[in-house]
């Protein structure tokens with residue numbers, strides 16, 4: 206099942222300055238020198254079994270170590286991190302996050318999908334979203350997301366999160382997907398509503414954010430609700 210979407214990306218470098226498809230240090234290391242030489246000669250970037258999801262405007266793909274600078278642009282932004290338990294990040298923290306994302310991508314069977322978000326129009330890495338499969342049977346998943354402030358309110362994260370739902374229900378046959386947010390994080394709550402999720406919970410002072418205990422909402426959607434929503438949208 207995973208193999209259907211785990212594509213081998215062989216792409217010609219488009220721009221020497223902005224190279225979101227370049228191999229990160231990790232993937233080059235794991236590949237060895239022989240291939241690296243071959244890659245250099247034919248001017249292709251090559252990442253083995255890179256997981257990707259694609260929509261009209263967006264590409265979601267596995268993280269690479271070389272991504273840290275673009276990730277740091279938003280991960281160090283206090284406005285972006287206002288409702289997050291993490292951040293603003295130091296460079297080290299962002300690099301550690303990417304290392305962890307790369308590590309969990311290699312766990313088999315795969316249960317964690319931390320993905321970098323590329324805006325295809327300008328080829329910039331502008332955020333990240335993730336899905337963690339939970340429970341013994343792996344039928345439930347939690348999703349999360351973060352976006353560079355320059356790109357807010359253009360429907361980008363709703364589009365990205367919809368891809369996670371498509372993948373989770375459509376390919377992994379999940380039963381339930383959910384997300385949580387700070388009750389004051391109206392943009393995040395609105396995404397959950399646009400995804401067709403229902404509010405299932407209001408937790409009181411359950412999350413410690415920026416030196417305060419904060420309330421959070423939990424929104425969820427079942428596979429049958431997702432299928433109904435898709436039918437209605439057609």
Ligand SMILES: CC(C)(COP(=O)(O)OP(=O)(O)OC[C@H]1O[C@@H](n2cnc3c(N)ncnc32)[C@H](O)[C@@H]1OP(=O)(O)O)[C@@H](O)C(=O)NCCC(=O)NCCS
Pocket residue numbers: 284285286288289350351352353356357358359360361362363364385386387390391392393395396
């Ligand atoms: C939350 C976040 C990912 C949203 O991304 P985005 O691409 O701007 O989201 P979308 O454009 O798809 O949808 C945002 C919706 O929230 C609405 N919205 C934005 N700010 C709002 C506010 N202050 N009050 C009410 N609604 C708001 C938008 O109008 C839009 O709804 P609409 O399409 O009905 O008009 C982005 O704001 C972000 O990265 N925030 C910081 C990190 C974060 O909070 N992550 C979530 C943790 S739970």
